[in-house]
Amino acid sequence: MSSNLAVYTETARGTEQGQDEIVMQHASLVKRIAYHLMSRLPSCVQVEDLIQAGMIGLLEASKNYDPDQGASFETYAGIRIRGSMLDEIRKGDWAPRSLHRKVREISQAIREIEGEQGRDARDAEVAARLELSLNEYHQVLQDANSHHILSFEDLPSKDSGMTDGLSGKIAGPLESLMEDDTRSLLARAIDTLPERERLVMALYYDEELNLRETGEVLGVSESRVCQIHSQAMIRLRARVAQIIEGDA
DSSP, X not given: OOHHHHHHHHHOSSOHHHHHHHHHHHHHHHHHHHHHHHTTSOTTSOHHHHHHHHHHHHHHHHHHOOGGGOOOHHHHHHHHHHHHHHHHHHHTOOOOHHHHHXXXXXXXXXXXXXXXXXXXXXXXXXXXXXXXXXXXXXXXXXXXXXXXXXXXXGSOOSSSOTTTTTSSSOOOHHHHHHHHHHHHHHHHHHHTSOHHHXXXXXXXXXXXXXXXXXXXXXXXXXXXXXXXXXXXXXXXXXXXXXXXXXXX
């Protein structure tokens, strides 16, 4: 038995003391996830609110975790913690409806242009299709990233959602197959992104660099990375939809 499972087995027997110990041991995980999310959020969001929501997710994870399912507690808890924080953020969604509409319009424009041209849609082409100046288009991308988390949970899926089957319990065999299918679908879509957008996604999600650190690697400003990230997520939305339609 791994040290992680041993600690859990010894302490998390459904007792209040065991749950307190689990929270103390993994409080740093909650803070790390909270500060990673904060790098994408406007200043009106308080990190303390995210940490509080994350602690609730950690407590739920300590009650529901089943070590016999094979996943590490850190992995399971991380999903529940992040899900709790995202739920808290969505409760106070500050993005105006007009911004949501513009993001949908950008995604549709990208699909149309790439369907017509057979290549990646360029910023100038998307802006022209939407009758926006290039600066206005980039501002929409900036606003989309600053006012609303553009995340994998927002992408269309063959199933009901990216995290279904994970938010409440460790997935069983059927849920695992659905999750694997969704991950495969997403991986296919990411592989079709332009090189710079793929690099931003890798640095941001795999290496867990924040926007400023990603900009330093790429040699561009933080605001430009913000735009590239938004562009990548919106393009992914269009690409995933295309793949789903093609597989249907």
